[in-house]
Amino acid sequence: MGVNHKKIRQLIAEKKKSVNDRQFFASRALAGHFADMAAAQTKRYGYNRKVKVKTVWEPKNGSLAYTDNEMIWINAGNKLVTKRRGRPERYEIVCGLFTHELGHVLYTNFLTSQSYDLFFQAGKWFPEPPPLNNRDERMNEADIWDFCKSDEMNQNAFLRLAFELNNILEDGYIESKMLYRFPGKLGGCLESFRNAHFEDMETLTQWIDSEEDGTHIWQTIMQLILSYVKWGEIKYGDEPLGDERVQTVFALLADLDRAVTDPSSKERWNVVNIIMVRCWHYIKEFLELCVEQSKQNQATGNGGSVNEIISRITSSLAGSSQEASGETESVESGTSAGKASAGAKRSLTAKQAAASVSSEDESEDEENVPSEDESGEEAENGVGDSTPADEETDEESPMEASRENVPQGPQEPFQEISSGENGRLPHEQTTSLYAPTGGETTRDDDYEGSGYPNAAKDVERILEDMAEQSVCTELEKRRTSELNELAKGISYGNIHEGVAMTVHRMADVKEDLVDAYNEISSELRGISKKLQKSVLQKLLDKRTGGKMTNLTLGRRLDVHALPRGDGHVFYKSVLPNDTPELAVGLLLDESGSMSSRDRATYARATAIILHDFCQSLHIPAMIYGHSTDYNGVDLYSYVEFDKIDRNDCYRLMDISSRGSNRDGAALRYVAECLSRRPEEVKILILVSDGQPADTGYYGAAAEDDLRGIMREYQRKDILFIAASIGDDSDNLKRIYGDAYMDITDLNKLPVLLANVIKQHMRV
DSSP: OOOOHHHHHHHHHHHHHHOOHHHHHTSHHHHHHHHHHHHHHHHTTTOOSOOEEEEEOOTTOOOOEEEOSSEEEEETTSHHHHTSSSHHHHHHHHHHHHHHHHHHHHHOOTHHHHHHHHHHHTTOOSSSOOOOOSHHHHHHHHHHHHHHHHOHHHHHHHHHHHHHHHHHHHHHHHHHHHHHHOTTHHHHHHHHHHHHHHHHOOOHHHHHHHHTTTOOHHHHHHHHHHHHHHHSOOOOTTOOTTOHHHHHHHTTHHHHHHHHHOSOHHHHHHHHHHHHHHTHHHHHHHHHHHHHHHHHHHHHTOOOOHHHHHHHHHHTSTTOOOOOOOSSOOSOOOOOOOOOSOHHHHHHHHHHHHHHHHOSSHHHHHHHSOOHHHHHHHHHHTTTOOOGGGOOOOSOOHHHHTTTTSOOOOSSSSOOOOSSOOOOOOOOOOSOOOOOOOOOOOOOTTOOOOOOOOHHHHHHHHHHHHHHHHHHHHHHHHHHHHHHHHHHTSOOOGGGTTOOEEEEOOSSOOHHHHHHHHHHHHHHHHHHHHHHHHHHHHHHHHHHOEEEEEESSOSEEOGGGGGGOSSOOEEEEEOOOOOOOEEEEEEEEOSGGGGGGGHHHHHHHHHHHHHHHHHHTTOOEEEEEEEEETTEEEEEEEEOSSOSSSOHHHHGGGOOOOSBBOHHHHHHHHHHHHHTSOOSEEEEEEEOOSOOEETTEEHHHHHHHHHHHHHHHHTTTEEEEEEEOGGGHHHHHHHHTTOEEEOSSGGGHHHHHHHHHHHHTTO
16 A cells, blocks of 8 residues: 555565664564463463563573563573573573473462461461471471471561472472473473573582582572472582482482472472471571571661572572462363473482492492493483383373374474464363373483474564564654654644644554454454445445346346336346445544543444454555644544554554544544545545534534535545434534434444445445
């Protein structure tokens, strides 16, 4: 429609080259890319709430990523991302962060955290008391309650540490699930993110060295727990397996394995309770130090509550993440056991634990620790691998047998990524779930990636979208300047002399307008389709020609109609003929009086229907709103004849009730723009309450001005239609005569508009 698309493509290509990483990773295009992926994966579980994604570039912000189950927030400016050299590598890390947080959305039950807090404050363990296997554990459990009841700050510190431990276990669980369930792009990027974190992790030797500078031994033990639940291994450095920190974690291996494989979030809280009781002699001293530091902060006025201190310490662990929060259950409500990632490494760590127990001295311990080369060779050859979880079998499992009726995806270990929606499974009404048994930890020593070949192309597509958005924004700003120049060049008549005219147009559409349009547009587009169907049939008849029957007068007799005896017995042939081209303008009153009785709402709905109709039939259209303020007349451009971007439909959601209304100036502007169009038929529709009201412009004189403008532009072949809402028809009749229609019932709008269009296109 007059847009130089070739020029736009050239500008997009130039803009794409100039997009830097800050612009790319903090763009709405990238956030939208991840939001679409989140929607696709949550909908597979019949989960209808939209998860939003926000990506930022904040190098000075130490936070990496988090989710509250409504929003996934990712800081692409964190050094973990920026230390990667190329954009594809950085994208992999950011996508891995997204995959991790999406795992919380899919598999974390946020309600259990609230339950744990309420139970503990009532003096009870949640979900059940931890097993007390010996006298030391019974004494530890009793001391925990004494410690927490002695001081409210002590209890807050205990709960904060419990939540942080649970988050560590949840991280291990959800990453295992994501790697198993999504082995393609999501799993591959998550693995890249995990590898980056593991590379940054200090060895046990380095942690022990830092204890001399004030790091508490419990922080080192937490790092070892985190390392095991996420990667299945520990970076020992030069330390022997007999080290007390290592032995503390070795004693917890069975419980930690259960935490990262059991689908029940309650089981992870059970493991938290076990850790707190068994490790209490380390934890108590650590919490006392944190409480003391918090009290000193309060005394000096430096701030920093005990919760903040513990959270800050936990966040310093390599591989840790900010605690996920929310007030809902997990998306997936299944009860099937998960599979833990890094199966071979977990198996090796278990062997090391067994070897350390049976060893007699430190030197024997060291002999049992395989070197990197030896451990890799041992894993590859399967030496000593005798656990049932790692044995291969040809017997078909019940789960595999139950998958016969489930649509199967592609055979490749990845799924093709697309910018659109496709391949969604329909929601089914089910009454039961299959609960498999025998959850196991598996190993895969030969995994070399999914082989997904289009990672670079996917990023390139996002860059293309970003560049297009940037170019369109610049062109829209330029067009707004041109529209204002046009407004200055129009002669509005003496009554409007000296009145300032300002054209407003959003160069960049906000996400909330997009969401609002998508939420309500479906039914309105249905009304538009009825209008399209009615007009299209007449257009088809006009273009193809045919036979017109049942006429009372004519030269040709239809003998088949004679028996009816109703006199409609003639027919004539209709020759094919091109229909005249049509252009439509819509002007909306956005004055304060449109706020009552939903007048502005009807105006907005009418605009959405008409825009969809014109867009679908490739009819040039312009849609404007108008109001006034102390600076003069404000014109709001929603839809222009010449399209630059694809966001006009979303701009319509900004239609509202504003100030006063100087109808004549706005009407002349839109009529003048419409009169310059080359189409043979031009229709201008006005939606108004028929009450012009502005300083020095109201009453009968203002109505005379409107009638004069209508007659002037009718002589320029513009058809005027005034659309009334409810009781406004009398006002509009007085101003515009019979050129009006009542749009109070939107379901009648297709018939009304169709009749107008058919009549004036001589269809």
